[in-house]
Amino acid sequence: MNPIFKNHEKDFMRIEADQVCVDYNGTVALYDASLNLKAGSICGLVGMNGAGKSTFFKALMGFVRPSRGKIRINGLKVNQAQKEQSVAYVPQNEGIDYSFPVSVWDVVMMGRYGAMNIFRIPRESDRRAVVHALERVDLLDLRERPIGSLSGGQRKRAFLARAIAQRASVLLLDEPFSGVDVPTEKLMAELFLQFRQEGHTILISTHDLNHVRDFCDFVVLINKTVLAYGETSEVFTSENLNKTFGGIPPNPLSGPTSSKDFINE
């Protein structure tokens, strides 16, 4: 099942970042960050808060303009790729106003806006896409509910459904596992594997190393630049993790107590 990608999307790297530098008013947030992700891969973006993770994300979404370097998505510039509906963004739960008067259906339909005309009037195909997306995240029964009445896990699934409805080839997820219940986590894991098979490329920003090890084929370790990048088994060395987290044991509450334990597991 792979009818959704446009022809040109097959020939290129899904995400291609070449020596990307970003600075805010002279302060360097990210330098020389390079990354190549092919179709059908899941990549974890790992780093401490303030290490440039979200800056890299913002650059990939075109929210900040790199001062140097270039970014291509399916061979296109970021804004062109966005106009082609190639990039879907799943926000952190904290970034959304959940008292906003919209239903689950409305939220998922927002994934279709880019494919609609200026009045954003849904066609039959848009409704089918929304139903299909809701089925995949197991929320079809709750489609009429206000988004604010959902649990944390259900909310996450609703925004995942929006990304599915958008039919983007590249998915960017910001801390997808935070505040999520176990059934949702299982469902997300299954979905990610399906996405990979369908040829999607998924980039997950997270500080949770356990999840990276469980889901990700590739990992990017970030601390102001890309420290290490490659297959998860090769990159996750205690040396690399120490460089990434500056010797501080990552995630003491939910993760391994030290990077050393993590490697020995």
Next chain:
Amino acid sequence: MSEFLISITPIDWLLDPLTHDFMRRALMVSALVGGVCGLLSCYMTLKGWALMGDAVSHAVMPGVVVAYALGLPFSLGAFVFGVGSVALIGFVKQKSRIKEDTVIGLVFTGFFALGLVLVSKIKSNIDLMQILFGSPLGISRSDVNQTLIISFIVISILLIFRKDLMLYCFDAKHARSIGINTGILHYLLLTLLSLSAVVGLQTVGIILVVAMLITPGATAYLLTDRFDQMTLLAVFSSSFSSILGVYISYWSDIETGGSIVLVQTLIFLIAFLFAPRYGIFKNQTFINNN
């Protein structure tokens, strides 16, 4: 006066004002302005722009004065100063360490003061009280035409970009990531705010126009979880408040702008207390059954 009030029938109460040309005009303009501001108020409350609404509505003051003095349509001057104030707020915020709410307060009071000074200095037939407090009962024919044109523009744009603006208020990042130009939407919304402030000040004046731009939206927000319903409720309650306010003002000879805004506030209070889901005395069975 009160004896007179008791002695008339409700039908007379409704129909008698309609025999006057100025009252028919006032009712029509107030209802229309109420609808326009009510529709926009949904976006203002959801986006959290109440203070911005206050700022823009005050900042249009010098624009109105200058336009009158130059013989231009006052909406043009108001529009220029409304958008200008927003640009200035953005500039000062970016270039200094001062927090945004302080910058907003600083800029709009500055503009407002400039307006007051200009009124006292420019010799013209501008009535300060009319600008500050509105006077729908004394609205002129040319002002009616301007109001009609601006209202038509604002409503059309809001209807065309309804979904995009809603998405912009809800999740601007997603809007950007699907290729929607949120910068344009931002300034579009600010432009609509300036235009609505201009028509709003016709009926309730500069000082109270911010009520027109937030109260109906806040009331509707307490009553529904659906965006489309919210817009309908806001428009309806806002227009209704305007009409009832004008009637009350006519019969009991009280200030019209104050009367309209008081009715709005009263409706808000009722929603605040008795809204089925979000009121203080919310209906528990309603919540459990939904």
